Amino acid sequence: MGFHLNIMNYRKIRSVDFNPDGVCLLVGPNGSGKSTLLSAIELLRNTFERGFDTAINLAGGTWISNLDLPDRPTIFKIETSDLQWELNIANSICLEKVTQGDFVSPHGKSQLKKLYEGLHYSIESQKFENFIRILTQYRNYHDYELWQLRKAGSQAGSESELQSRGQNAFSVLRNWHTSKPLRERYEFVINGLREAFPQFFDDIDFESAGQTVTIRIYPPHSDIPVPIYFASNGFLAAMLHLMAVCSAPDGGIAGIDEPENSLHPYAIKMLIHAFRERAEEKKLTVLLATHSPFLLNEFKEEASRVYVMEQNQDEQLVRLDKLRDTEWLKYFSLGDLYGNEFGRQETE
Structure with a gap:
């Protein structure tokens, strides 16, 4: 436009x-x-x-x-x-x-x-x-709170847009995953990560504890999940960049x-x-x-x-x-x- x-x-x-x-x-x-x-x-x-x-x-x-x-x-x-x-x-x-x-x-x-x-x-x-x-x-996306995401995940909520510093990323990603109208956003992010990190990433799943949402990563050809705590800053930043673009109407x-x-x-x-x-x-x-x-x-x-x-x-x-x-x-x-x-x- x-x-x-x-x-x-x-x-x-x-x-x-x-x-x-x-x-x-x-x-x-x-x-x-x-x-x-x-x-x-x-x-x-x-x-x-x-x-x-x-x-x-x-x-x-x-x-x-x-x-x-x-x-x-x-x-x-x-x-x-x-x-x-x-x-x-x-x-x-x-x-x-x-x-x-x-x-x-x-x-x-x-x-x-x-x-x-x-x-x-x-x-x-x-x-x-x-x-x-x-x-x-x-949204003006900058200075992502990567350490906070890795350590504590996201507060569960109903938002469908990524905040400017990415604090709600895992909650938003889960909301996209469970929403039929927004499912294509989730798929765009997952496919983008597969393309960017072909030796490291294939899929994710979600974990909840109380009001907190976090994710685990599945490498290619593996059923053993890797906690997001061990993901690189580059991987997390790439995920948030893809979510940032998806959040725009x-x-x-x-x-x-x-x-x-x-x-x-x-x-x-x-x-x-x-x-x-x-x-x-x-x-x-x-x-x-x-x-x-x-x-x-x-x-x-x-x-x-x-x-x-x-x-x-x-x-x-x-x-x-x-x-x-x-x-x-x-x-x-x-x-x-x-x-x-x-x-x-x-x-x-």
Whole structure:
């Protein structure tokens, strides 16, 4: 489905105009704004659900402006084919505009939520539903709690979406397994793990103790289960990445920060293949913030889906095929060029 995101003057971001689709990479030096970009969509989701004041506190506090642009307003604008929502923040006051309406200053509850709840319902119902569903089910996945999962499992619950740090993974996976409508998500995860770890993994089963759910792993050609405690960080991370992509609704968005951590290049290759299949089938946008040369090499034929955070460009986020000639790029591995021909760390 795709979406259009415009951000101006938000923390590390000076100006971003972003229209991704499918599986996309975000690359650039440390501190250039990749993680900030992924978290900005989360800020918009929380603003809808809880109001801007609460959302900005959840995002780390009231420091909001880029240090180079202290006197300019902060602007967020997110748009799908159905709807546009804009926030304009200046002097700690947040104004909102929905599609063709006027800017208003909501108190507490966001203007978008007031419209959605029917106080001033003037937008076609289905279009509104699609926009809100995509916004509210966005998750920015990062800093997974792997040790907690390995040691203590997940709290049993009824959720059908993975939390941003993966705490509820085993409970959600069991819920997918036992739900006929969601069973295909479980099968996608299991098949993806078989592809990524062919010598180690074939299947799982679930164990419960009180309100806790955990899993055991079955290696290929074995009936002897291995407790998840003994699984590698890479295996657990790969499971959560696959679940993250499955948790997005049709036409939705998922962000994963540094998905390459703890993973062998073969596993990365298999995960990207699985992400692309899922994104094409479900019309997803999957945003991967990375420094991995190997992951970049998987996008050699898709330079239009590599977005580079450039520190000295007026427009901070530049598509790689706009930054370098695509015919020239074909002669190189993108991972060899990263940090030299694009995504350089500036020293002055």
